[in-house]
Amino acid sequence: MKVNPIFKREIMVSSRSRSLPALICVVNTLLFAVTLIGASGVAATMRMTAKSDYGAFLRIYGFVVLLEFMLLLFITPSLTSGAISSERERETLDLMFTTQMSPGEIVLGKLMSNLSFVIVLEITCIPAVLVALIYGGVTVREIGELTVIFTFEAFVFMSAGMFFSSFSKSTARATAYTYGFIVFLCFGTAVLSMLLSIISGGNNIMSLWILLINPLVNVANTVAGQMGETGLITEAALRLFSGGESLIIRGWSILGTALQLLMAAVMLLMAVANISPRRKKRKELDFEL
Amino acid sequence: MILAMKNIKKFYGKFCALDGLNLEIEEGALYGFVGPNGAGKTTAIKIMTGILYPDEGKVIIEGMESGSDNRRLKKKIGYVPDSFGVYNNLTVSEYMSFFASCYGIDGLRAEKRITRLLQYMGLEDKSDFYIEALSRGMKQKLSLARALIHDPKLLIMDEPTLGLDPRTRFEYKQKLSELSEMGKTILISSHILTEISEMCTDIGIIDQGSMVMSGRLTDVMKMVTAQNPIIVTLSSKITQAIKMLKEEKNVKYMSIKGNDLLINFEGSRKAESELLAKMIDEGLPVVSFSREKGSLESIFIQLTGHDEERTVLSYESQSDI
Numbered sequence: 197m198k199v200n201p202i203f204k205r206e207i208m209v210s211s212r213s214r215s216l217p218a219l220i221c222v223v224n225t226l227l228f229a230v231t232l233i234g235a236s237g238v239a240a241t242m243r244m245t246a247k248s249d250y251g252a253f254l255r256i257y258g259f260v261v262l263l264e265f266m267l268l269l270f271i272t273p274s275l276t277s278g279a280i281s282s283e284r285e286r287e288t289l290d291l292m293f294t295t296q297m298s299p300g301e302i303v304l305g306k307l308m309s310n311l312s313f314v315i316v317l318e319i320t321c322i323p324a325v326l327v328a329l330i331y332g333g334v335t336v337r338e339i340g341e342l343t344v345i346f347t348f349e350a351f352v353f354m355s356a357g358m359f360f361s362s363f364s365k366s367t368a369r370a371t372a373y374t375y376g377f378i379v380f381l382c383f384g385t386a387v388l389s390m391l392l393s394i395i396s397g398g399n400n401i402m403s404l405w406i407l408l409i410n411p412l413v414n415v416a417n418t419v420a421g422q423m424g425e426t427g428l429i430t431e432a433a434l435r436l437f438s439g440g441e442s443l444i445i446r447g448w449s450i451l452g453t454a455l456q457l458l459m460a461a462v463m464l465l466m467a468v469a470n471i472s473p474r475r476k477k478r479k480e481l482d483f484e485l
Numbered sequence: 486m487i488l489a490m491k492n493i494k495k496f497y498g499k500f501c502a503l504d505g506l507n508l509e510i511e512e513g514a515l516y517g518f519v520g521p522n523g524a525g526k527t528t529a530i531k532i533m534t535g536i537l538y539p540d541e542g543k544v545i546i547e548g549m550e551s552g553s554d555n556r557r558l559k560k561k562i563g564y565v566p567d568s569f570g571v572y573n574n575l576t577v578s579e580y581m582s583f584f585a586s587c588y589g590i591d592g593l594r595a596e597k598r599i600t601r602l603l604q605y606m607g608l609e610d611k612s613d614f615y616i617e618a619l620s621r622g623m624k625q626k627l628s629l630a631r632a633l634i635h636d637p638k639l640l641i642m643d644e645p646t647l648g649l650d651p652r653t654r655f656e657y658k659q660k661l662s663e664l665s666e667m668g669k670t671i672l673i674s675s676h677i678l679t680e681i682s683e684m685c686t687d688i689g690i691i692d693q694g695s696m697v698m699s700g701r702l703t704d705v706m707k708m709v710t711a712q713n714p715i716i717v718t719l720s721s722k723i724t725q726a727i728k729m730l731k732e733e734k735n736v737k738y739m740s741i742k743g744n745d746l747l748i749n750f751e752g753s754r755k756a757e758s759e760l761l762a763k764m765i766d767e768g769l770p771v772v773s774f775s776r777e778k779g780s781l782e783s784i785f786i787q788l789t790g791h792d793e794e795r796t797v798l799s800y801e802s803q804s805d806i
Contacts, residue, residue: 198589198591199586201583201586201587204583204586205572205575205579205583208579209572209574209575213574286570286571286572287566287568287569287570288570288571288572290531290534290536290564290566290570291564291566291570291584291631292587293534293535293536294534294535294536294559294562294563294564295559295584295587295588296556296559296560296587296588296589297587473535473536473537473538
């Protein structure tokens, strides 16, 4: 099987760089610190009250996985936002266009290498999460599911990074655009959804559709479900839209994932189109200049 | 014909970078592509290599129109940009191996080819060095080795000797001449006109997005020489000579430089010899009589100097400044 040359090169370079081990070290230190501080707090309370609050460990688990997700949210954009723009800055992108590599293969190679970086990071974080589950409460399968969801959301963030990187001339600008977009996606959509709901008096279903593309809601919904709080989305959705328990609420995870997948696919296709040499219309060129 | 560009137009917004550029390169030629800054050389090169698409016109490589089967076309072209285009965090052999795999060359075949090319460029002892540790000259040699990894027929180079020291430049020129002798067609864009005139077999001069002159270098040089002034050296009687020459209808204008008379003479070789005979008949002490040798610089300035510059040049030559 022919391995994508860019994937091969990026893996080779990152495997000997110090950034991956340094990042793994920082993220795991943070997660273990939070887990151990939380667990020792629960143990101290148990000693004082002589009551066992096993639910507290589950809450620590919820906090730790959400913290892990927030860390991913800030790490992943920086990985891909320079993917294309740094090649442009080095003037190696033009060289790749003269080879047999297609723009699609270039984007795919970059994406795959960064995604593998994130997967390695997530796998190393599993022990920290498992410590919180010393008394059980969440199955290994559920942790596996969460890892898949995290990887998926990282893929969405990376697609945004690739998109902004494909048209930005500098990596700094691409990084700023990507962070701006991800902050909007995770927090802006929530605010927008609430505003729409308030303006329409809870009668606009768009307030739910907007929230579907929010990765944070998707992750929070999954974590809440694992912690036994299954009604989180239903409750929130009913507050935003009074139209009863609609199909959207019942199929929240599937619909949300499908919409985000579509959004990521569109951004990746646009990234490919942006870097492809093509006959440009005058208007496009005016925009570039 | 290995490469032909027909009526290529390229706009950046409202700015016309290439305005109906026509270019033809014969197989085996070492083609010098010259023009002032902003003339459109790099844009033309990017269109040839498929990095940019023209807004109008077509590029034909070995009879195949660009855009029809770009993968096949790209196999025929090796490109050396004006920047090195290197990854400083790769070693020399890793860099070569990466580009080999970008052309679908892997395994033992790639290894053999890389070793051969590094040996040819004199970089075999640097194969484990990180690229950032290489000198400018070595990086440029590596860039050339990279462009040859897939054994292309046509090598397109944008200012490859820019910023190189004289020794490295000499070595680089030698490599290019060798490659040309091996049968590679080479297009080289350069500002160093002496270099072009020493190396190239063909030349194209581009200005303001279109070709102002192209052809075999020897033909161009002949034409340049014919347009140059006749230099007449006299041991004395310069005033008498000027009086005589003023009456000659073929003499357009002249200037004095020491004991030399620079005569702008429009006429055949026969008319030139008749003028010489007449001067001798008049008793003028002619020490030497010859056309100034043509240089690429003079034709370049003549063709790419715009109206204001031409006026200055004309004034300078007439007023002997």
